[in-house]
Amino acid sequence: MREATPEExxxxxxxxxxxxxxxxxxxxxxxxxxxxxxxxGTGPNHRYLQFITAEDLANFLRIKAxxxxxxxxxxxxxxxxxxxxxxxxxxxxxxxxxxPVKPCGCPKGSVCETCIMEAKRLAMEISxxxxxxxxxxxxxxxxxxxxxxxxxTDEPAMLLGASERDQMIGYVVGGVVPSDFTITFGxxxxxxxxxxxxxEKISDNEIRDAVKSRRVxxxxxxxxxxxxxxxxxxxxxxxxxxxxIGPGTVQKLLSFIAKMNFQLTDGKVTVDTKRIxxxxxxxxSGVSRKCMVIRNIEKFHPDDAMPRFLREAVG
Amino acid sequence: MLPDFYxxxxxxxxxxxxxxxxxxxxxxxMPGDVVEMxxxxxxxxxxxxxxxxxxxxxxxxxxSFYLMAQATASVSHPYSREVQFVAEKTxxxxxxxxxxxxxxxxxxxxxxxxxxxxKILTLEELSKALDVKFSEQDIRRIRELRxxxxxxxxxxxxxxPQYTPLWAVRWQDLTQLLAHGxxxxxxxxxxxxxxxxxMRDIWDLYSELVAVKTERYIQGVFExxxxxxxxxxxxxxxxxxxxxxxxxxxxISTSARWAAGSLDPECFPPCIVSTMNGVGHGLRNxxxxxxxxxxxxxxxxxxxxxxxxxxxxxxxDISVVTKEIFPLIAEAAERCNPPLFQxxxxxxxxxxxxxxxxxxxxxxxxxxxxxxxxxxxxxxxxRASAPxxxxxxxxxxxxxxxxTYYFLRxxxxxxxxxxxxxxxxxxxxx
Numbered sequence: 076m077r078e079a080t081p082e083e084x085x086x087x088x089x090x091x092x093x094x095x096x097x098x099x100x101x102x103x104x105x106x107x108x109x110x111x112x113x114x115x116g117t118g119p120n121h122r123y124l125q126f127i128t129a130e131d132l133a134n135f136l137r138i139k140a141x142x143x144x145x146x147x148x149x150x151x152x153x154x155x156x157x158x159x160x161x162x163x164x165x166x167x168x169x170x171x172x173x174x175p176v177k178p179c180g181c182p183k184g185s186v187c188e189t190c191i192m193e194a195k196r197l198a199m200e201i202s203x204x205x206x207x208x209x210x211x212x213x214x215x216x217x218x219x220x221x222x223x224x225x226x227x228t229d230e231p232a233m234l235l236g237a238s239e240r241d242q243m244i245g246y247v248v249g250g251v252v253p254s255d256f257t258i259t260f261g262x263x264x265x266x267x268x269x270x271x272x273x274x275e276k277i278s279d280n281e282i283r284d285a286v287k288s289r290r291v292x293x294x295x296x297x298x299x300x301x302x303x304x305x306x307x308x309x310x311x312x313x314x315x316x317x318x319x320i321g322p323g324t325v326q327k328l329l330s331f332i333a334k335m336n337f338q339l340t341d342g343k344v345t346v347d348t349k350r351i352x353x354x355x356x357x358x359x360s361g362v363s364r365k366c367m368v369i370r371n372i373e374k375f376h377p378d379d380a381m382p383r384f385l386r387e388a389v390g
Numbered sequence: 391m392l393p394d395f396y397x398x399x400x401x402x403x404x405x406x407x408x409x410x411x412x413x414x415x416x417x418x419x420m421p422g423d424v425v426e427m428x429x430x431x432x433x434x435x436x437x438x439x440x441x442x443x444x445x446x447x448x449x450x451x452x453x454s455f456y457l458m459a460q461a462t463a464s465v466s467h468p469y470s471r472e473v474q475f476v477a478e479k480t481x482x483x484x485x486x487x488x489x490x491x492x493x494x495x496x497x498x499x500x501x502x503x504x505x506x507x508x509k510i511l512t513l514e515e516l517s518k519a520l521d522v523k524f525s526e527q528d529i530r531r532i533r534e535l536r537x538x539x540x541x542x543x544x545x546x547x548x549x550x551p552q553y554t555p556l557w558a559v560r561w562q563d564l565t566q567l568l569a570h571g572x573x574x575x576x577x578x579x580x581x582x583x584x585x586x587x588x589m590r591d592i593w594d595l596y597s598e599l600v601a602v603k604t605e606r607y608i609q610g611v612f613e614x615x616x617x618x619x620x621x622x623x624x625x626x627x628x629x630x631x632x633x634x635x636x637x638x639x640x641x642i643s644t645s646a647r648w649a650a651g652s653l654d655p656e657c658f659p660p661c662i663v664s665t666m667n668g669v670g671h672g673l674r675n676x677x678x679x680x681x682x683x684x685x686x687x688x689x690x691x692x693x694x695x696x697x698x699x700x701x702x703x704x705x706x707d708i709s710v711v712t713k714e715i716f717p718l719i720a721e722a723a724e725r726c727n728p729p730l731f732q733x734x735x736x737x738x739x740x741x742x743x744x745x746x747x748x749x750x751x752x753x754x755x756x757x758x759x760x761x762x763x764x765x766x767x768x769x770x771x772x773r774a775s776a777p778x779x780x781x782x783x784x785x786x787x788x789x790x791x792x793x794t795y796y797f798l799r800x801x802x803x804x805x806x807x808x809x810x811x812x813x814x815x816x817x818x819x820x
Contacts, residue, residue: 209561210583231562238739239568241749241760242575250760251576255535258528261579261586334759342761346749 076186076362078116083384084140087358091383092136094129096356098368100215100228105129107150109157111351113143116360119351125154136357144357148226148350157349162233165240166352167201167247168344169194170222175338176276186221191377197339198223199372200272204247204265216369217352218380220359223369224352237346244345248336252329257309266333271303273332285331286324294319295328358382392491392499398448399441400487400503400596402455402480403603410452417624420457425624427454428461429631432479439483440490455480457628459604463611464621465629473608475636481601488593492552497589504596509560513586516558520582529555532579536588557592558584564595570605571752572598613732653690653714657799659792661772661779666718668725669779676776678723678730679737681792683744684766686715689796700746702758711745711753766793 079087101108110124110132126132136144148166152159171194172186179189198216202225205211211232217224227233235243245251246262249269253262279296286292294316295302302320305313314325344350353359353366364380398407415421431439431454441451458476466472491500501510517523532555537545545553561583567573573595578585587595615621621629658666662685665677691704701711719741723730731738739749747753748760768791773780789795 207582208580231565235565236569237736238571238749238751239565239575241739241743242568245748245760246575251574253576254538255531258531258579259525260528260581262576263579266576337760342748346743 076364079358079360079363079382079384081140083363083382084142084358084360086384087382088136088140092133092356092358094133096367097129097132098215098217098355100213100226101146101355102129104150105132107152107154107161109147109149109151109154109351110354111145111147112139112141113145114139114141116142119143119145122351123155123157141357142360144354145351146354148352149348160349162230163348163350165227165232165235165243166344166350167198167225167244168219168222168341168352169198169201169225169339170219170341172221173338173341175335176273176278176281178276188377191222194222195372195375198225200268201225201247201340202372208246208261208265216372216375217355217366218364218369218375218377219353219366220362220364220380226352237348240346240348241342244337244340244342248339250333250337252326252333256306256311259309263309267306267309269336270329270332271307273335274299274303274306274328277332277335281335282328282331285327291320291324295324391502392443392496395445395448396441396443396499397503398452400484400491400500401506402452402600403607404503404506407452410449411456414453414456417622420453420624421450424450424453424457425628427451428457428628429635431455431458431483432476432632432635434479434483436486437490439486441487457625458632459608460611461625461628462632463608463629464615464625465633466608466612472633472636473605476608476632477601477605480604481597484600485593485597488597492589492593504592507599508563508592508596510592511558511584513556513558516581516584516586520584522581524581524586528579532586533588536590540590552589555579555586555588555591557587557589559587559592559595561585564599566602567595567598570602571750572602609735653686653718654800654803657796657803659786659789659795660781660783661769661776662792662796664779664781666722666725668722668727669776670727673776673778674723674726674730675734675737677779678719678726679740679744680764680767681772681776681779682722683719683741684764685792685796686718687711687745687763688766688793690715700759700763702755706755708753708755711742711747715745716741766791 097105106125106127108125109122110126111119111122112124113119114121126135147154147157147163149163150161151157152161171190172184174190174193174197177183177190178193179187181187181190202214202216205214205225205227209232211227211229213228215226215228217226246265249266251262251266253266255263256267257263277299279292282295283292286295298320302314305311311325314320315322344352355366355368357366358364359366363382363385364377365382367380369375369379394406397404398410401407427450441447462472462476488500491497504510511519513524513529533553536553536555537543542553558581561578561580564573564578564585568575579587585591655663655666662682665682669677687701690710691701705711720731720738723737724732739751742751742753743749743761744764745753746759746761746763747757750757767775769780769782769786769789772792785795785799789798
């Protein structure tokens with residue numbers, strides 16, 4: 076992944092970008108959103124902008140060829156003043172570079188294709204919970220260039236305040252140890268799946284803070300798969316091995332993983348109801364990838380977001 | 391089923407109640423028994439809250455409720471202990487009445503009162519609508535959890551229907567309760583937008599909802615009263631009587647509190663002193679949330695020895711946060727113009743967010759670390775974001791962060807104090 080040159084940005088907006096690529100959930104409310112731009116790679120310093128039509132926006136993008144383009148998750152009566160807040164999408168931001176556990180071994184802050192595919196899987200799982208538990212239907216996936224945004228536009232979700240959004244994070248990532256591990260639906264199921272998933276990927280280094288005894292740690296690492304399976308199927312009693320893995324250790328382990336789960340998404344993005352997010356259809360110049368709405372998440376591959384100038388360059 | 395005129399007994403904000411309020415007498419001619427009831431209802435024990443099944447009794451009930459709420463607003467600010475007390479008593483009243491009516495065979499009437507606020511389905515209806523089947527095992531387990539919550543192990547046939555999850559409420563109708571931290575999302579058993587609940591849960595959820603609405607109503611009246619000037623004498627008189635009923639907590643004088651909290655305001659840097667005195671519109675959020683909150687929490691807790699710090703690593707009692715640090719922040723917020731938490735109540739949760747507890751107004755130690763415990767911004771950041779706060783003195787020249795200033799001055803004061811105590815031959819304090 077490399078930075079796009081000013082010339083490549085100009086080419087992208089002149090030849091490749093089309094206003095038809097703006098997703099309909101944004102197009103319908105374009106004039107009610109705040110826009111922000113990073114024109115030269117120094118940060119989104121041009122804020123409080125409003126575009127009444129997609130044509131106005133298209134002209135701006137073609138003339139300025141910005142380094143990055145952003146739009147607010149919320150709708151305002153007066154976006155130029157960020158005044159008259161009406162409602163905001165519920166957003167979960169999964170950044171591949173910040174995943175707490177990386178099976179590929181990438182250091183935190185780095186991204187490889189495996190990291191991105193892992194982030195994609197997580198985005199799909201979060202979306203499953205939002206559908207099966209909360210009944211949301213209007214769920215949009217956006218590839219941001221280095222991760223995924225899960226954006227929900229169902230009316231009840233858009234009216235949630237910061238506190239409710241904060242509780243949503245804990246729910247979808249499995250950030251709270253529940254009082255039950257057996258119920259086959261709802262949060263109990265979400266937590267079991269999340270913990271089992273994390274446990275399978277976690278390394279002994281990462282788990283050391285929760286389990287001090289080397290002997291117990293070795294036992295847990297050796298039986299990770301069995302423990303994860305037992306947790307997943309709600310058989311927490313089977314995790315306990317008298318003399319080896321006691322109930323106290325299991326409790327500590329669950330609490331540790333629950334806390335770790337909070338790092339799966341960037342909570343600040345979810346609770347901020349005035350956030351600006353990378354504008355789908357725009358170019359992420361830092362990595363030369365298109366920020367784009369994903370129609371079919373299962374089939375999505377990061378190469379789908381490669382702009383034409385880069386395809387031509389790599390042949 | 392009971393007639394509609396009785397609905398306000400469970401729903402003081404519903405249409406039937408509004409009709410009564412619409413024909414209420416002026417405050418000058420409010421009947422004496424209504425005035426007494428506005429106060430005495432806060433002393434009610436269980437059965438005393440049951441209202442006779444007559445229109446006159448229901449009218450007295452509604453008028454006394456509104457008099458209680460308006461009187462509270464006339465003497466107390468929103469989020470005060472008075473408001474909390476009134477809201478909790480209202481919740482208890484509504485919950486008992488639901489229980490009483492349910493036991494009197496009026497379950498349908500209860501549901502009729504509740505459904506305008508909370509959509510309810512039977513579990514059977516939900517199963518059909520969603521085409522899902524809830525297993526016996528799950529139902530039994532949810533019942534066990536609910537029994538455990540009430541401290542029960544076994545129940546008789548008489549109580550069984552109250553604890554069996556035979557109902558479902560729409561989760562989006564519960565968002566006000568989530569916003570006020572009165573319920574936790576992870577405690578709900580959700581399926582496609584519906585929470586599977588028992589009758590006891592419905593009583594709890596609905597009575598909490600009425601409590602939240604009461605708080606909001608009082609807030610609305612308070613704001614209106616700010617524009618209207620002096621409230622009516624009757625409201626003030628009743629409000630003061632209510633205020634006297636609020637259980638007292640041991641008073642802590644300002645000086646004693648400094649000592650107890652081991653925070654020394656004499657050592658605060660000028661920017662913090664300015665913030666403590668209250669700041670104006672435009673500066674409030676930065677000064678209170680971004681600057682004062684981390685400053686007081688770090689200064690009080692003085693964390694050291696851990697790279698990734700969270701408050702629970704250093705204190706074992708949440709009251710350090712809720713009773714020492716937060717009241718000081720709240721006092722400073724109140725001194726702002728306009729008062730920060732009145733104008734932006736969500737900023738209260740933001741304060742705890744910046745102390746690492748996530749967005750909540752009821753922090754718990756075990757939740758410490760849910761968000762980042764924000765550091766005190768550096769002087770350069772303060773100068774850039776709020777230049778009005780930066781009035782540097784001599785010590786400021788030698789530090790780059792307000793916290794450094796504080797610890798530096800404390801150390802100097804401590805050393806100076808020791809010197810004073812030791813006495814010397816070069817003078818000392820005048």
